[in-house]
Amino acid sequence: MSGSERGRVLITGTSTGIGRACAVLLDRQGYRVFAGVRRVQDAESLRKEASERLVPVMLDITDARQIAEARTQVEASVEPESGLTGLLNCAGIMVAGALESLPLDRLRWQLEVNLIGQVAVTQAFLPLIRQGHGRIINIGSGNGRFAFPFMGAYAASSLRRLWRVPATAWLLRNRRYVGLSFAVAHAVHALAVLGLATLLGDAFEYDPVSLGFGGLAYVFVAALAATSSDRAVAALGPARWRRLHRIGVHYVWFVFAVTEIPVALHSPQHFALAGLVVGGAALRVAAARAGRQR
Secondary structure (H helix, E strand, O other): OOOOOOOEEEEOOOOOHHHHHHHHHHHHOOOEEEEEEOOHHHHHHHHHHOOOOOEEEEOOOOOHHHHHHHHHHHHHHOOOOOOOOEEEEOOOOOOOOOOOOOOHHHHHHHHHHHHHHHHHHHHHHHHHHHHOOOEEEEOOOOHHHHOHHHHHHHOHHHHHHHOOOHHHHHHHHOHHHHHHHHHHHHHHHHHHHHHHHHHHHHHOOOOHHHHHHHHHHHHHHHHHHHOOOHHHHHHHOHHHHHHHHHHHHHHHHHHHHHHHHHHHOOOHHHHHHHHHHHHHHHHHHHHHHHHHHO
């Protein structure tokens, strides 16, 4: 390893999103990054943004031949017996749809990319990880844990007004707990971000505008969670409580909208969440119109 390199890392899925961000960040921190991409134009884009240490690698994690060729390329690019410092499995897709109607070939493709592909890459590069006494990090999506409950709470009353069925009655009755689950998950997320900022120090990059808007959203989430009780309604008064929750939920929706919708235009993985954000607002508008017509 040359004196100018802190280590050698292979990252899959660096064309967009988290994979690309990790590749650029580690490159700036002095690591030699082998950035897995599937298109030549993505490789060229990364070269323009990063230093000469970053090496694009053509790597479709569902293609056994490309995985083997990528390993050969990486082996030839590192010093003998030095191996890899790390493997970041960031490549992934999201296939949206109800399980009842989701085509099985689409479900198989989801598993092929997000599960089998990660295992295949790990198996191929494990000898190099052992040589370098490195680590393997698998990156997943937090959307499956905490993003969707907000939309359920946000649209609960509208769904009940438009469709009076047992399912919407249950959602409306339990929307407080659905919303609290969203708040708890985001509290964990906030602690994780603070921990990452502390760990990286000056290397932690952030946009002040996004930090301001996002930070206020966390404040609203905390306030909504703290006042989600009958005692809080009595203490604040019904009018003030409704005002707080009306402003709070719409502001959080606004942050989701400006975050997810632009990204979804360039990243299909975000289509489902962006669709829920837009759909939640559409449901509230439809319910309000239906209420006025009555």
